[in-house]
Amino acid sequence: MCGIGQVPDPAEEEDVHATDAVFTSLLEDSAEELYEQAPCGYLSTLMDGTIAKINATLLEWLGMERSRVVGRMRFTDLLTVGGKLYHETHFAPLLQMKGEASGIALDVKGAAGRMPVLVTSKVKTSEDGEPLLIRTTVFDARDRRAYEAELLRGRRAAEEARRRAEADRVRLQEALAVLQQSLLPSELPAVPGMEAASHYHTASPDLLGGDFYDLFPLDADRWAFFLGDVCGKGPQAAAVTSLARYTLRAAALHDPDPVNALTTLNTVLHDRYSRGEGRYCTVIFGVLEPADGHVEVHLASGGHPSALIQRVDGSADYLPTPGGMLVGVLPQAAFSAARARLCPGDTLLLYTDGLTEARTGPDRVLYGDEALRSFITTQPARGPQALITALTGLLASFGDGLDDDTALLALGVPAPFTAPRSDDLT
Incomplete structure (x- = not known):
């Protein structure tokens, strides 16, 4: 750049003139040449569709001579059968109503076969608003259509993979459900002079739980029961569950002391x-x-939540077993024993901590032992099955706040049948 009072550099001025000349040459491309060699197809048609003008780019795509097209063919003649049908049912009505149609996907009969294109048309009108001709731009959509086809294949493959995965998941859940049932008694035996009921809630159908229970005879006069919760989930927990069940059964037949x-x-x-x-x-x-x-009832606890007794008078209290240690952690462990008497109408409830550790309310507050005791006191003393039914409803009310498996076992003495009084029937 020249400073004030400096003489311009002739070489610098020559470079500037040369650059201007290049730009001038580029800008001197005629409008006709730009139309003919555009990277997209152009054509103009009369209102009946007769082609009045078409550029070289589109002719090359079609593999046709200009003399065969202009004045001799209509726009629809360039389209495949499917393209003609779509033009008549969608494209032409849209163009007639709005005077333009943009980005419409059609297929033309190209030199190498069917060619996907995107078509945009607009009606040119006179100053009086009378339609004169239709100007149309045609874009090559082969790469886009190939991309869409590949994308569709990918989506189909992903959908098929998802279906296979879902089918595999269903089969796995069915297998796990069968295995889970094999770790529990198929049904509780009938105990003379007593009633028994149970329920097992699975928190996740994709995982084996570790809760277990059983009820079985020791001899003609005594029956044994147990309910437990193995640490963890999955196959390892199931293995411990199976070992614990069969060990307790065998141990009880040898020495039934809890x-x-x-x-x-x-x-x-x-x-x-x-x-x-x-x-x-x-x-x-x-x-x-x-x-x-x-x-x-004579029982012992190894680190388990205390059993709860619902009395016939509507009260409910825990049977304390403090100090019982976890089973299997130490080579020698201390276990806490307790005794109780069940009278007619009383029910003994055993449960795993999935019940009391459920989360409730918007703040996800721990449900807790006291809430359970209060719930039991609100239930009529109608025996084990009625109590289990009420607790099943309670578990369902927790929704996603119940995130652990829960096992319930209720054992009770039936209350004597009392015929309703006549004034109760009126």
Whole structure:
């Protein structure tokens, strides 16, 4: 650049003139040449569709001579059968109503076969608003159509993969459900002079739970029961569940004392899993001994939530078993024993902590032991099955706040039947 008072550099002025000349040459392309060699197709048609003008680009795509097209063919003659049908049913009516149509996908009969294009047309009118001709731009959509086809294939493949995955998931859930049922009694046996009911809630159909329970005879006069919760989920928890069930059954037949049965289970679990990843559980094991008009209960707990007794008078209280240790953690463990008497109309409830550790309300507050006791007191003392039915409804009310498996076992003595009084029927 020249400063004030400086003489312009002749070489610099020559470069500027040369650059201007290049730009001038580029800008001197005629409008006709720009029309003919445009990167898209152009054509103009009369209102009846007769082609009045067409550029070289579109002729090259079609593989046709200008003399065969102009004045001799209509725009629809360039289209495939499907393209003609779409033109008549959609494109032409839209153009007639709005005077323009933009980005319409059609197929033309190209030199190498069917060619996908995107067509935009606009009606040119006179100063009086009379339609004169239709100007149309045709864009090559082969790359776009190939991309869309590839995208569609990808979507179909993804959908097929999703369907296969969902089918595999359903089969897995069915297999897990069968395996889960094999870890629980198919039905509870009938205990003379007593009623029994149970329920098992699975938090996730994709995982095996570790909750378990059972009820079985020891001899002609006594029955054993247990309910427990294995730490963890999945196949490893299922293996511990199976081992715990069969160990407790065998231990009870050898020595039915609840503390001794849990001690045997503790020894088996600790010996089996202490050298690898630790596996343990919480369990309540007990013995029922029906007597004259009532049932004596002797049970022991290994780190499990306390059993709860619903009395015939509507009250409900926990049967404390403090100090019971987890089963399988230490080579020697202490277990807490307790005794109770079930009279007619009383029900003993055992449950796993999925019930009391459910989250409730918008603040996801822990449900807790006291809330459970209060709930039981609101339920009429109508026996184990009525209590289990009420608790099943309670579990359902937690919704997604119930994120752990829950096992329920209720054992009770039927209340004597009392005929309704005549004034109750009026």
